[in-house]
Amino acid sequence: MKLEYTAEHQAFREEVRAWLKANVPAEPLQSFDTEAGFQQHREWEAKLYEGRWGMITWPEEMGGRGADLMQWLIFEEEYYAASAPLRVNQNGIFLLGPTLMEYGTEEQKKRFLNGMATGKDIWCQGWSEPNAGSDMAAIRSRADLSEDGMHYVINGQKTWSTRAVWADWCFGMFRTDPESERHHGLTFILVPLDSEGITVRPIPQLDGLPGFAEIFFDNVKVPVDCRLGGEGEGWKVAMATAGFERGLMLRSPARFQETARRLVALYKANQQSADEDPSIRDEVLSAYMDAEAYCLTTYQTACRLMQGGKIGAEASTNKIFWSELDQRMHATGLKILATRGELEPDSPDAGDVGRWLDGWLFAQSGPIYAGTNEIQRNIIAERMLGMPRK
Numbered sequence: 110m111k112l113e114y115t116a117e118h119q120a121f122r123e124e125v126r127a128w129l130k131a132n133v134p135a136e137p138l139q140s141f142d143t144e145a146g147f148q149q150h151r152e153w154e155a156k157l158y159e160g161r162w163g164m165i166t167w168p169e170e171m172g173g174r175g176a177d178l179m180q181w182l183i184f185e186e187e188y189y190a191a192s193a194p195l196r197v198n199q200n201g202i203f204l205l206g207p208t209l210m211e212y213g214t215e216e217q218k219k220r221f222l223n224g225m226a227t228g229k230d231i232w233c234q235g236w237s238e239p240n241a242g243s244d245m246a247a248i249r250s251r252a253d254l255s256e257d258g259m260h261y262v263i264n265g266q267k268t269w270s271t272r273a274v275w276a277d278w279c280f281g282m283f284r285t286d287p288e289s290e291r292h293h294g295l296t297f298i299l300v301p302l303d304s305e306g307i308t309v310r311p312i313p314q315l316d317g318l319p320g321f322a323e324i325f326f327d328n329v330k331v332p333v334d335c336r337l338g339g340e341g342e343g344w345k346v347a348m349a350t351a352g353f354e355r356g357l358m359l360r361s362p363a364r365f366q367e368t369a370r371r372l373v374a375l376y377k378a379n380q381q382s383a384d385e386d387p388s389i390r391d392e393v394l395s396a397y398m399d400a401e402a403y404c405l406t407t408y409q410t411a412c413r414l415m416q417g418g419k420i421g422a423e424a425s426t427n428k429i430f431w432s433e434l435d436q437r438m439h440a441t442g443l444k445i446l447a448t449r450g451e452l453e454p455d456s457p458d459a460g461d462v463g464r465w466l467d468g469w470l471f472a473q474s475g476p477i478y479a480g481t482n483e484i485q486r487n488i489i490a491e492r493m494l495g496m497p498r499k
C-alpha cells in the first residue's frame with residue numbers, strides 16, 4: 110500500500126487553499142442559530158457555489174466538480190485549516206444529497222441538488238418525534254395517500270429538528286401504512302416548510318438561541334413526486350442517510366484534527382502551568398494521535414467506497430469514536446485553561462480561552478445526535494459482533 114498523495118491531489122490541494130485564502134471572511138460569521146447569522150451562512154454557501162466548491166463530489170451539471178472522496182477529504186482538511194464558516198446546509202449537502210444520489214430519480218436529482226449546492230434551499234431533518242428518538246421505528250406521524258394518488262396528506266409532529274426555524278425544506282419519515290408496525294410501512298418524504306398546515310415552533314438551546322424546532326403537520330398536502338424511494342421503503346432509505354451521517358460526511362476527520370492542533374498550541378502556550386498535572390501532557394498527545402488515527406481510518410473507508418463498497422454497520426464505531434474524542438479534547442482544553450476556561454472569548458483578560466467552553470458544551474451533544482452512542486453500541490453488538498438481542 111502506498112500512502113501518498115498523487116501530483117493531482119497536491120495540485121488540487123493548492124487550488125483549494127488559494128481559493129479559501131482569497132475568500133474566507135476575515136471576521137468570523139455570527140452563529141447560524143441566529144437569524145442574521147443564518148443569512149450570512151446562506152450567503153457563504155452561495156459564494157462556495159460560485160467557486161464550484163459547494164459540494165465537490167457531485168457531478169458538474171449538478172453544481173459539483175465530479176471529485177472523488179479523496180479530493181473531498183483534502184478539501185475538508187483545507188477548509189478546517191482555513192477556519193472557514195461551518196456549513197449551514199449540512200443536513201442537505203452531507204446527508205440528503207448523497208441519499209438522493211443513491212435513491213433519487215433523475216428528475217429529483219435535477220430538481221433538488223442544485224438548490225442545495227447554492228444554499229437557496231436549506232434543509233432540516235425531520236426524524237425524531239416526542240416518542241420516537243432512539244426508537245425511530247416508533248414513528249407515528251402519518252402520510253396518507255390521497256384517493257387520486259397525487260399527493261400525501263401529512264399529520265403529526267417532529268421534534269429536535271436542527272435549524273428548522275429558518276430552513277426551507279424538511280426531509281422526514283412518515284408512516285404511510287397505518288396498519289404497519291415498527292420499521293415497516295414508513296416512507297421518506299421531502300416537505301416544503303412553507304406548505305399550508307405547517308407550524309414551526311422554536312426550541313431554545315441552553316444559550317437561548319433557537320437551534321432546534323418542533324414541526325407540526327396539520328393536513329399538509331405534499332405531491333407524490335416528493336417521495337424519495339418507494340412507498341414503505343423509508344427505513345432502507347433512512348439507513349443510507351444515517352450511514353453518511355455517522356460514518357463519513359457529517360463529521361470529517363479534518364474537524365477533529367483541527368481541534369487537536371489547537372489543543373497542542375494551547376498546551377504549548379500554557380506548558381508551565383499545564384505540566385503541573387502530568388496527565389494533561391498525555392491527554393494532549395493521545396488526542397493528537399486519536400485524531401490522526403480517525404483520519405487514516407476515514408481514508409480507508411473512502412477507498413472502500415470508491416471501490417464500490419458500502420459504509421455498513423461500522424459507521425457506528427466511527428460515530429462513537431469522533432463524538433467521544435471531541436468530548437475528551439475539549440475537556441483537556443478546559444483543564445489547561447483552568448478557571449480561565451469559564452470566560453467568554455471576548456471578555457477582558459480572556460487571553461487564549463478561544464472557543465473551548467463553547468466547543469465543550471456542543472461536544473456534550475455529540476453522543477446524542479446522529480443516534481445516541483448507547484444505540485450505536487447495540488448496533489455494534491448485534492450487527493458486527495453477532496451477539497443476541499437479549
Ligand SMILES: Cc1cc2nc3c(=O)[nH]c(=O)nc-3n(C[C@H](O)[C@H](O)[C@H](O)COP(=O)(O)OP(=O)(O)OC[C@H]3O[C@@H](n4cnc5c(N)ncnc54)[C@H](O)[C@@H]3O)c2cc1C
Nearest residue numbers: 234235236237242243244269270271474477478480481483
Ligand atoms: C445537537 C442535536 C441535534 C439534533 N438534531 C436533530 C435533527 O435535526 N432532526 C431530528 O430528527 N433529531 C435531531 N436530534 C434528536 C436526536 O436524534 C435524538 O435526541 C436522539 O435520537 C435520542 O432520542 P431521544 O432524545 O428521544 O432520547 P431517548 O430515545 O428517550 O433516549 C434517552 C436515553 O436512553 C438511552 N436508550 C434509549 N433506548 C435504548 C436502548 N434500546 N438501549 C440502550 N440505551 C437506550 C439513550 O441512549 C439515551 O441515553 C438532535 C439531537 C441533538 C442533541
